[in-house]
Amino acid sequence: MAYQTKQGRALVEYLRSQGSRHVSVQQIAAGLPEKIGTATIYRQLDKLAARGLVRKYVGDGDPACYQYVGDDAKNCMQHFHLKCVSCGELIHLECEEMGRLSEHILREHGFRTDPLRSVLYGTCAECLKKEAEGQ
């Protein structure tokens, strides 16, 4: 029902090598030791996502990002993400403050936040600096 292919293995291997980083299809294509067709990458990622080994993020109209979570799916469960609207950098906010916030929202507002989908937009330190200089 599901074949093991050279391409599939190479893809998983690459994703695993990236740890919990978020990578786009373009980055994947560029980072693979041997060229794999774009369509294949998408198809493989779909399957991996369906099996829960990979998580898909769809940001601000920008290309989707994928993250390997096979070995420890809980890895990114606990933290939120910041995305810089200026340079596009995605920042993992591993911070107890966020956990506290989640709890607060759940307890006080009855709303269970989903860190997988939630991204806070704003401006990162780098770009704030540039902005200040530019002025």
Next chain:
Amino acid sequence: MAYQTKQGRALVEYLRSQGSRHVSVQQIAAGLPEKIGTATIYRQLDKLAARGLVRKYVGDGDPACYQYVGDDAKNCMQHFHLKCVSCGELIHLECEEMGRLSEHILREHGFRTDPLRSVLYGTCAECLKKEAEGQ
């Protein structure tokens, strides 16, 4: 610096007529009394979003949705929003906890969050209840 045009007014009027509903560019184009070029709609929405009168949502690869928040845009400056992925309800989170979080992120992580763009996704109280019953 910014001209008033017939198209711009028509667009705002339409958005306002939709209340807090989320509408796609396609829906807007179809709903307008007089045809406006797609490019113009996008450009106008960009400007409105930049001024904070309109909020842009980008879902799962689907076309982006826009929501008019003009008249109480300033009320929305200070707080974040929660959006229920199940029923689509948009919740204004007026809570000092969020302000504290913003400050924390700015001070500790050097990142300035933008409440106008940032939406936390998750499940609202109503839908959590339904979910629990369904199980």
Next chain:
DNA sequence: TTGCGTGCAAAGGTTTTGCATGGCA
């Protein structure tokens, strides 16, 4: 051998951009 996976190219859809024209101030 069977039929899924691959690769290429083409199609699909949304959003952006270039350029001449029209309309606001």
Next chain:
DNA sequence: TGCCATGCAAAACCTTTGCACGCAA
């Protein structure tokens, strides 16, 4: 009168799909 905004079409972009071929089981 200046200059921004518009419209159209074309481009750019990411992603999906069709089809023939190759390869895993």
